[in-house]
Amino acid sequence: MKALVFHGPGKRAWEDKPKPALRTATDAIIKITKTALCGSDLMIANGEILNVPDGLTLGHEGVGIIEDVGSAVSMFEVGDKTMIACAPSCGKCEPCKRGLYSTCDQGGWILGRLIDGTLAEYARIPDADINLHHIPEGVDEGTLIMLKDILPTGFEYSVPDGQIKPGDTVVIFGSGHIGLTALLMAQIHSPAEIIMVDTNLHCLEVAEALGATKFIHTTDGNALHDVLKHSGGKSVDVAIIANAKVALNSLWRSFGQPTLPLQRVLLMPSRRLCC
CATH class of the missing domain: 3.90.180.10 (Medium-chain alcohol dehydrogenases, catalytic domain)
Structure with missing residues (x-):
């Protein structure tokens, strides 16, 4: 074979x-x-x-x-x-x-x-x-x-673990295969905003087609400023880190600055051990 x-x-x-x-x-x-x-x-x-x-x-x-x-x-x-x-x-x-x-x-x-x-x-x-x-x-x-593998991972972290509620503001770092499934599953509970953050513009365009309300294409490590701008400076209810590398590349300029106000952070490595 x-x-x-x-x-x-x-x-x-x-x-x-x-x-x-x-x-x-x-x-x-x-x-x-x-x-x-x-x-x-x-x-x-x-x-x-x-x-x-x-x-x-x-x-x-x-x-x-x-x-x-x-x-x-x-x-x-x-x-x-x-x-x-x-x-x-x-x-x-x-x-x-x-x-x-x-x-x-x-x-x-x-x-x-x-x-x-x-x-x-x-x-x-x-x-x-x-x-x-x-x-x-x-x-x-x-x-x-x-x-x-893929869809259950997005479901697990977005729905039961994330406890996303109607009207929440959600930010997802990473719009690869796991980030996109997290985006799809997050919509089950009707959040008001789903903000996708990535360094790959093509993936973000796919995310927008799949229901992201806003996306941030970051190349300078200063995504925190853009997230706060999109959220009107208000609290982000749930942050899902679907790709740790994307999160680091997106936020490294923000280290030492005032942090993003949020209620729940979910570390969801898109390349965790299976999957």
Whole structure:
């Protein structure tokens, strides 16, 4: 099969690899029909994530069709269409029992980092009954890819953690893939203003098309002045840092100056460990 394979920082190849086989009775083999590249994959490829083995297949986002299942898999069978959990878990350890699947003692972000991932024609998924999800008939698989990692991250930080309320003023630093999903999810609770800040004008134009009420294209590190100008000098209710590098590049001239009045700050690294 073909796979995107890591061979060290800056070294990757689309090459032939053996098709994965079942290793345990709880495994499943998935024929990948849709997948996506994550910022975390780019971090691995660039050498920013350490201890990734040479020869590893990258990727942790995917949907597909089950081609084989282990003898202990009871909830899925060959031919089922399925969505793959981006951070496999065992479902039995203490973190899993608390719903903290990404910190599973046996799993977490291992797919495409410690075990072969989904940027390939086939993938082996451990603990299939827990880490696979049935796809209803008629659902567009391309749309489901957004639910694998990117959209839930924006939802998590914008809605439950951000506690955005109607009428709030929200500022989002970074309008990359995570910042844009945070923008989409923030609109669920009808804030009065969503101000996007970035150094990339194209991304900001996309943000405006997706519902940002204002955007700040900053190149001089003095975005604080512009945010205060846009907010009329009033309190910003929620600040979401979707990209720490953008935030630093946007605000570095403001260090030592009066701070931005706000109620809640959410640090949401767009390249956090999965995702």
